Amino acid sequence: MNKEIRYENTFKTVKILMEKRISRVDLAKATGLTTAGIGKIVKNLIDLGIVKEKERISRNVGKPPTLLEIVPESIHVVGIGIGRDRIESCLTDSKGKILDHVSSSFDNLESLVNTLYENVDSIFKNAKRNSIEIKAIGVGIPGIVNKRKGFSEKTTKFGNFENILLNKILKDRYKVEVYVENDADMAAIGEKWFGGGIHLNNLIYFLIDSGIGAGIVINGSIYQGEMGYAGEIGHSLVTKDGQINYFEDVYGLDVILKSAQKFYPDLKSIQDFNKMIAKKDDRALKIFEDFSREIASLVLFASNVTGIQNIFIGGKSVEFGNVLLQSIIEITDKFSFPNHKLNVQFSHLGDISIPLGSATQA
Amino acid sequence: MNKEIRYENTFKTVKILMEKRISRVDLAKATGLTTAGIGKIVKNLIDLGIVKEKERISRNVGKPPTLLEIVPESIHVVGIGIGRDRIESCLTDSKGKILDHVSSSFDNLESLVNTLYENVDSIFKNAKRNSIEIKAIGVGIPGIVNKRKGFSEKTTKFGNFENILLNKILKDRYKVEVYVENDADMAAIGEKWFGGGIHLNNLIYFLIDSGIGAGIVINGSIYQGEMGYAGEIGHSLVTKDGQINYFEDVYGLDVILKSAQKFYPDLKSIQDFNKMIAKKDDRALKIFEDFSREIASLVLFASNVTGIQNIFIGGKSVEFGNVLLQSIIEITDKFSFPNHKLNVQFSHLGDISIPLGSATQA
Numbered sequence: 001m002n003k004e005i006r007y008e009n010t011f012k013t014v015k016i017l018m019e020k021r022i023s024r025v026d027l028a029k030a031t032g033l034t035t036a037g038i039g040k041i042v043k044n045l046i047d048l049g050i051v052k053e054k055e056r057i058s059r060n061v062g063k064p065p066t067l068l069e070i071v072p073e074s075i076h077v078v079g080i081g082i083g084r085d086r087i088e089s090c091l092t093d094s095k096g097k098i099l100d101h102v103s104s105s106f107d108n109l110e111s112l113v114n115t116l117y118e119n120v121d122s123i124f125k126n127a128k129r130n131s132i133e134i135k136a137i138g139v140g141i142p143g144i145v146n147k148r149k150g151f152s153e154k155t156t157k158f159g160n161f162e163n164i165l166l167n168k169i170l171k172d173r174y175k176v177e178v179y180v181e182n183d184a185d186m187a188a189i190g191e192k193w194f195g196g197g198i199h200l201n202n203l204i205y206f207l208i209d210s211g212i213g214a215g216i217v218i219n220g221s222i223y224q225g226e227m228g229y230a231g232e233i234g235h236s237l238v239t240k241d242g243q244i245n246y247f248e249d250v251y252g253l254d255v256i257l258k259s260a261q262k263f264y265p266d267l268k269s270i271q272d273f274n275k276m277i278a279k280k281d282d283r284a285l286k287i288f289e290d291f292s293r294e295i296a297s298l299v300l301f302a303s304n305v306t307g308i309q310n311i312f313i314g315g316k317s318v319e320f321g322n323v324l325l326q327s328i329i330e331i332t333d334k335f336s337f338p339n340h341k342l343n344v345q346f347s348h349l350g351d352i353s354i355p356l357g358s359a360t361q362a
Numbered sequence: 363m364n365k366e367i368r369y370e371n372t373f374k375t376v377k378i379l380m381e382k383r384i385s386r387v388d389l390a391k392a393t394g395l396t397t398a399g400i401g402k403i404v405k406n407l408i409d410l411g412i413v414k415e416k417e418r419i420s421r422n423v424g425k426p427p428t429l430l431e432i433v434p435e436s437i438h439v440v441g442i443g444i445g446r447d448r449i450e451s452c453l454t455d456s457k458g459k460i461l462d463h464v465s466s467s468f469d470n471l472e473s474l475v476n477t478l479y480e481n482v483d484s485i486f487k488n489a490k491r492n493s494i495e496i497k498a499i500g501v502g503i504p505g506i507v508n509k510r511k512g513f514s515e516k517t518t519k520f521g522n523f524e525n526i527l528l529n530k531i532l533k534d535r536y537k538v539e540v541y542v543e544n545d546a547d548m549a550a551i552g553e554k555w556f557g558g559g560i561h562l563n564n565l566i567y568f569l570i571d572s573g574i575g576a577g578i579v580i581n582g583s584i585y586q587g588e589m590g591y592a593g594e595i596g597h598s599l600v601t602k603d604g605q606i607n608y609f610e611d612v613y614g615l616d617v618i619l620k621s622a623q624k625f626y627p628d629l630k631s632i633q634d635f636n637k638m639i640a641k642k643d644d645r646a647l648k649i650f651e652d653f654s655r656e657i658a659s660l661v662l663f664a665s666n667v668t669g670i671q672n673i674f675i676g677g678k679s680v681e682f683g684n685v686l687l688q689s690i691i692e693i694t695d696k697f698s699f700p701n702h703k704l705n706v707q708f709s710h711l712g713d714i715s716i717p718l719g720s721a722t723q724a
Contacts (some may be wrong), residue, residue: 144699154699202588214667225669226564227702232666237659237697244655246697293606297599304594305576305667307587335599335608337506337516340589 006041009033013041014050014070015220018095018193021054023065042068050074050094070094076132078123079190080139081183081354082116084158084210088351089119091127091134092359096194098352100126109159113169124174136177137170138358140186142211144229150180157211157234157248183207183354184231185222187347188215190357191312195348202308204231205347206299207354209315210254212247214302215357233298251294253316259287270319277323292324296331303332303342314347368403371395375403376412376432377582380457380555383416385427404430412436412456432456438494440485441552441721442501443545443713444478446520446572450713451481453489453496454721458556460714462488471521475531486536498539499532500720502548504573506591512542519573519596519610541723545569545716546593547584549709550577552719553674557710564670566593567709568661569716571677572616574609576664577719595660613656615678621649632681639685654686658693665694665704676709 012031016022024042028035045051051074054067072095081088085107091100102122106115120137127134143152143161150167152158170178188205191197197217205215212234216223224230234248249255253270260267260276263283267273276284299311311332317324325346332342347353374393378384386404390397407413413436416429434457443450447469453462464484468477482499489496505514505523512529514520532540550567553559559579567577574596578585586592596610611617615632622629622638625645629635638646661673673694679686687708694704709715 144702153701216667223669227669227671229699229702230667230669232669232699233663235697235699236663236666237693239655239659244659244693244697293601297601297606301595301598301663302667304598305578305592305664307585307589307592307594309589331599331606335597335606337591337594337597339515340506340591 010041017070021067021069023067076134077359078134078137079355079359082141087116087119088355089123090355091123139166139180140183140354140358142183145180145182184213184215186357187314187353188217189222189360190349190353191347192217193360194356200310203310204302204308205312207315208317210252251291256291292327296328300332309342311342311344312347314353318346372403379432383429383431385429438496439721440496440499441717443716444503449478449481450717451485452717453485500723501528501542502545502716502720504545507542507544543723546575546577548719549676549715550579551584551722552711552715553709554579555722556718562672565672566664566670567674569677570679572614613653618653654689658690662694671704673704673706674709676715680708
């Protein structure tokens with residue numbers, strides 16, 4: 001067996017174990033591997049302290065099978081989500097349980113690194129105090145990610161990220177392995193492993209914030225495409241008032257808020273905006289209807305391309321609450337194929353989906 | 363080895379053989395199977411007369427390896443593409459060589475079956491005259507395909523197709539196996555196997571006609587998604603003049619022609635329309651610019667979702683010629699990621715891509 005396939009099979013095995021306790025025989029069935037092959041992988045995981053044997057099920061006849069389970073405290077990793085103006089970091093165990101969570105905002109790219117250090121320093125200190133050894137750091141960032149160096153090659157909204165080599169600076173400071181991935185991809189993986197997607201093989205996670213992206217899970221794994229940028233839907237085009245533009249430059253939340261501020265300069269947040277909608281203010285309603293219709297179109301489009309019906313919405317847009325969700329559901333219900341209605345819901349994990357997903361990749 | 367995996371491995375083997383002559387050892391490398399496994403599959407294919415051994419390559423040392431190749435005349439199949447008003451059928455050998463080709467138009471769903479029979483009867487008669495035995499029929503049709511029964515469950519433009527059970531009526535009449543699939547998927551497979559996609563692992567084929575769909579090839583295989591309808595992009599939404607509508611109901615070629623006919627009632631075809639564009643007629647140009655911009659947006663969107671850069675355009679829209687292609691390339695070049703420019707080209711196979719692709723599935 002070559003190294004890559006062995007890694008893949010180990011990963012497959014750990015994934016199944018993260019969902020349930022299972023015997024070696026059932027693991028072999030679930031993975032399609034031989035019992036001998038599973039035996040070797042499991043032995044290795046037990047030696048590493050990642051998996052342990054659990055109580056036997058009593059049956060009437062014969063020797064009961066030994067169940068295997070992940071040792072929750074066996075691996076601790078830090079998951080980080082870097083947004084446009086906010087860093088979310090958490091410490092998790094191998095079962096995705098969050099043991100620590102730090103969140104900080106930053107003003108500009110220059111202050112990103114210091115904010116990141118403060119954020120992660122705090123987690124490492126707390127971990128040390130509790131005798132927890134952190135094995136790795138996973139980071140989710142916007143745009144097309146250069147995984148080797150750990151920066152974003154291209155985002156329309158995030159600015160020039162190429163001077164900040166996350167892989168290097170985090171590895172140098174914390175002396176652990178560092179993995180950098182796309183934020184929406186990590187949100188989708190977080191949702192699949194620990195959120196509303198636990199029992200789903202296919203899902204799309206729409207990260208709708210000032211930037212707009214999507215993470216696509218196909219057959220249980222993240223789909224990034226040949227060039228790694230699958231799901232970069234904010235970079236798609238939309239025609240409005242005869243003008244062609246990037247979707248996120250017309251319907252990103254910052255632009256939506258700015259549109260509303262033309263009429264209501266005091267409006268500061270989506271919560272303020274929501275109050276105008278609740279009051280049935282004409283101009284606020286018009287902006288919101290335009291926004292939610294185009295988000296629904298985006299969702300339906302991505303669903304039609306991928307054939308995926310289970311949709312999770314995350315990012316700051318969830319602050320619109322049910323008014324947004326209902327609006328998307330109404331439109332997609334009306335225009336999806338009769339026997340293939342979309343199942344649209346908000347992320348079950350909220351802000352934590354990116355760092356949690358990032359943690360799984362670490 | 364279970365039946366499904368054996369079938370999959372045989373299919374993989376045949377696919378490689380369709381592209382090149384190759385030795386058993388190299389086949390084992392290419393498929394990842396053991397040489398013993400490959401030996402069994404090849405023996406079976408030789409017994410069936412589908413594969414034969416070819417001349418040996420002379421080398422300086424040792425016994426030269428025996429090359430294997432497909433016997434072109436070993437399998438003959440009929441591939442059929444059913445469009446909105448046209449049926450394209452062809453007879454092909456195992457190498458995708460077209461031995462016969464019949465094309466007929468029909469007026470409405472009622473006359474579809476008779477036209478189909480005339481079309482296919484002619485191919486079967488010619489084949490018999492040449493002592494060719496046809497083993498199977500593959501059909502590509504628009505919409506969400508019920509593969510078991512062989513009809514289209516839902517198309518916005520094709521009308522109610524549910525009374526025409528292609529699987530049954532073709533099997534009853536011609537006494538061969540019948541496989542029914544989505545038209546754009548078959549076009550994509552045709553392009554991958556015999557057209558511009560021979561050396562590509564990933565491509566999208568946009569079938570742009572009165573209906574609009576896409577076939578997606580990922581890692582060399584057609585991607586249909588969990589529910590089978592991946593690529594149904596004509597059913598996505600577009601907002602125009604404040605109205606939300608299915609993309610193909612706004613930008614399908616029939617609608618585009620109708621828009622032009624409002625100004626020029628004598629205009630009958632895309633060729634006529636092209637003449638207006640060549641004359642730089644303002645109203646024709648405006649309609650065309652709107653159309654080509656939205657097609658380019660659609661292409662970029664699907665590319666961003668899937669991360670696929672190799673794009674083929676087929677269907678009647680190719681009659682616009684270079685003016686359409688250049689327009690799409692200009693927009694996608696401007697708005698795609700700098701290091702990930704799209705490679706947009708017309709289908710190398712034209713009308714024949716659907717029946718050819720369908721033939722491969724038979």
